Amino acid sequence: MAGRHGHGVDAVSHPVVEVRDLQYTYPDGNPALRGLSFSVAQGETVAIVGANGAGKSTILLHLNGCLMPQAGTVRIGDFPLSKRTLPDVRRTVGMVFQDPDDQLFMPKVQDDVAFGPLNLGLPADEVDRRVMHALSIVGAAHLKDRPPYRLSGGEKRAVAIASVLSMSPTILVMDEPTSNLDPQARRRLIELLKTFEQTIIVATHDLDMAFDLCARTIVVKEGRILTDGPSREILQDAVLLVAGHLERPLRLQGCPVCSPPG
């Protein structure tokens, strides 16, 4: 069923991510986040869902310091997010961007996966080891000599995840990881993510994935948190979902063929 470790909102362990009263307004005057708070415990998998423009991506960008809070605080592990702690925060939080093309830019897959570890200043043999390890985790070891721009969408996504895994982050943050994937690639990705030990935070429109992968769901609406709780409850609450411009995951809706409504 949902969740891997049985951690829920009631997890008692020390939070690895703590967001307090976070506010952010884009330079063009768009108030994207209007004060929201949540914390995530070690090993939790959390889905952040909400309508287009609700502020999901903006939240994620704060988690590894791509954006700095204008008001409120973000804590990652023991580090309060600031210019000074940025290198530590980025080592802890691995960010997989929505569009893999933004992330992959080296001429060869293995160079791309090596980019992070090399920037960490690791010795060459350790870098090689990490590259092969990360690629084999996502099942892309055979792609290592290919140029990234010649890969399929699913392969690109796998490599983009490997390029973050190679830095051994303890928290994985992903923006819409299942977008543009065919059903099988999507299923494979979900199964892969289920095997990860890391704390995972995903922003997604794929509520079935949220239901499948994440024990906990946070619904965001217009820059505020609408609800935060166990996925199994939230994703069945029709009233709540409509308020968040969402609908129940397909698998929780009645089958229109075997039991037509009415």
Add this chain to the structure above:
Amino acid sequence: MEKTGSSLLDLTYLDTLSDQDTPVHRLDPRVKLLTTLLFIVCVVSFNKYELSALLPFVIYPIVLVALGNLPLGYLLKKVLLAAPFAFLVGIFNPLLDRAVLVHLGPLEISGGWVSFASIMLRFVLTVSAALILVASTGFNAVCLALEKMGAPAAFTVQLLFLYRYIFVLGDEALRMLRARSLRSFGGRGMALQVSSLMIGQLLLRTLDRAQRIHLAMRCRGFDGEIRIARQLRIGGRDLVFLVGCSAIFLFMRLHDVPRWLGDTAMALMR
């Protein structure tokens, strides 16, 4: 990305070529860079009417293409793509400089035409040398070599980004052109006004994209310094290549080899 590659510039293919294992590819990037620079300096520094002394320099690209297993046709196409620029630079010479310089039997050739031919030849030589450098080394390694040889990091990083963003720009341009042609019926919407709006959009979009790429790089610890896994080491083979090529270039620069060969042949025949 690949669509842009094949139809617009196909520069990505150049990088793919650099992933081979030939004697040329195995040379140290710094050695190749230095040799290429020396080659270009030698070729460019001839006086503007020089033609015969330039010819022997053709050997360098030919040998490298052969040893480096590079596709000649592809490289020639890339050279041709850039040729119009050189053509524009040189084409006024025949009009401005009409003094007769060479008599070939009844044919009189003006200095303008000679210098035009010289410009075109130099252009082909230098551009092909630069293309061969990238095709046999990879652009990242060229930038790394520049940095290792003392070029400021700011400069090499800019170069690296420029190279990366060319693809981004090409990609965006292609998508916008496709979107426009799909929706402009019977030529309407293809007006100049629309084009200028599109160029503005294109720049904004590219900037946006470039920013996201930069962000993604920073997230993985990029701090303005390029690091690649390959260790650079100059060995005996590299030194032989560097010294050998330099000697040959300098010799060809200082002596008009074809004329010298011709004179010797004449002397022997007499």
